[in-house]
Amino acid sequence: MxxxxxxxxxxxxxxxxxxxxxxxxxxxxxxxxxxxxxxxxxxxxxxxxxxxxxxxxxxxxxxxxxxxxxxxxxxxxxxxxxxxxxxxxxxxxxxxxxxxxxxxxxxxxxxxxxxxxxxxxxxxxxxxxxxxxxxxxxxxxxxxxxxxxxxxxxxxxxxxxRSSSAEIKAKTSRNGDLSDDEELEKIQIEQGRAMVDQLVEASAFDPEISEMLNNVLTLSTTLTREIMVPRTDMICINKHTTLSSALKLFSRSGFSRIPVIGDDVDDLLGVLYLKDVVKAIAFDSDMKEHEVGPLARKAVLVPESKPVDDLFHYMQKTRHHLAVVVDEYGGIAGLVTIEDAIEQIVGELEDEHDRIQHEEPVQIGNNVWKLPARTPIADLEELFEIDIDEDDVDTVYGLLTKLLGSVPIVGSSAVNRGLRLTAADSAGRRKKIATIIVEPASVSDSEPKDNDVEG
Known part of the structure; x- marks a missing residue:
């Protein structure tokens, strides 16, 4: 060659x-x-x-x-x-x-x-x-x-x-308004769930772990709006509130971070941290009568359409435990914490006080009852033999919220139909009112006190 x-x-x-x-x-x-x-x-x-x-x-x-x-x-x-x-x-x-x-x-x-x-x-x-x-x-x-x-x-x-834009749009409509990538993710999630179920059937691990894995698979399809605290349940503080009053609100609500607002919830100015208030008062007692506005930190804003897995990584990266959720029009939709995202994986985080919410009404005095917050109004009417006539709320907690016009905190009370409803204690990670004391309103209670509303 x-x-x-x-x-x-x-x-x-x-x-x-x-x-x-x-x-x-x-x-x-x-x-x-x-x-x-x-x-x-x-x-x-x-x-x-x-x-x-x-x-x-x-x-x-x-x-x-x-x-x-x-x-x-x-x-x-x-x-x-x-x-x-x-x-x-x-x-x-x-x-x-x-x-x-x-x-x-x-x-x-x-x-x-x-x-x-x-x-x-x-x-x-x-x-x-x-x-x-x-x-x-x-x-x-x-x-x-x-x-x-x-x-x-x-x-x-x-x-x-390459597909033309018309072809891509046609494929999207055939997939039920899902893009090609979203359809793929949906298929992969279904395959992942099937694999987890097979491993459980083979006794590879406990059913609880299986549930956690299934929850992880749904993080990318679960939106922030599904896990947030809605704006109607948000506890906020006005910018003109004094630090001493803010400290009491922190103590009674059980939260360590509270949004600071102006005229209304949509006028968000920032987030007030309990440690900032304590630090300010500890080093200068005269600060008690100062307003909370200057101490508010910049709020982290996230869209309500953000997938939970992206939200979790974002909060990890920015080292923030609380974010304010905004809707498509820029209004405040609610707030979300990193614990809310974790709950999507491990399930609801309850403490030893959460069982109170599932107990039965208890009589603690002469015509004085301690009711779980979820007690139906019909049960309240039966206990005191009165007609409350509230069609737009179903529970004792809902009635107290309506009377106050805001989210109840421990100690909040209101009078309606001759009955005084007082928020007794809170439970759970979100510090929601767990029990409400209901008793006849005395003559001295006829005038509203702090946090009172006359019904």
């Missing part, structure tokens, strides 16, 4: 190796594109931004790769089509090159053709059925990040595979 023939042979052999490698890469990424979700990419970016061990150059380089992957999965069908096209093309070209190599070796024509065909079929079988496709399904994000430049080039060279 002459020198030129040897060079041609070497070039063909090298080209065959490159095409085989490219075919396997396309097969792996083809399986990976269908399994990478936006939430996983967002979590990866958040992890890179908070990784103190990375240099700024390395961090930006890796984040740049993630952004390229985000571009690829915008139209995952187009990306998958490009990978499939290049995989098939590479398989065909490897057969052609192997046939050419056989011809260089002066083999008979039928041997050259057969060897090219067999080699192309073997590579096609390996790329679809064996290792590359398995890697793409098990570690999809790692595979895409590793080969993002090659895949991006493949997509660029195959513009005919």
């Amino acid at each position: 002459s020198m030129p023939d040897m060079l041609v042979f070497a070039a063909l052999a090298m080209g065959t190796v490159v095409l085989v490698w490219l075919s396997l890469v396309m097969a792996a990424t083809e399986g990976a594109v269908a399994r990478v979700t936006r939430s996983s990419l967002n979590n990866l970016i958040l992890g890179l931004q908070t990784d103190s061990e990375l240099s700024q150059f390395s961090r930006m380089k890796r984040i740049g790769k993630v952004h390229k992957v985000q571009t690829l999965i915008v139209d995952r069908h187009a990306t998958t089509g490009s990978c499939s096209f290049f995989r098939i093309t590479c398989n065909i070209l490897t057969g052609v090159l192997v046939t050419s190599i056989s011809a260089c070796l002066a083999l008979p024509l039928w041997v050259s053709l057969l060897s090219g065909l067999v080699f192309a079929l073997v590579i096609a079988f390996i790329s679809v059925k064996v290792r590359p496709r398995i890697s793409g399904t098990r570690k999809p994000l790692d595979i895409l990040l590793k080969h993002v430049r090659v895949v991006s080039l493949a997509v660029f060279l195959t513009p005919f595979s």
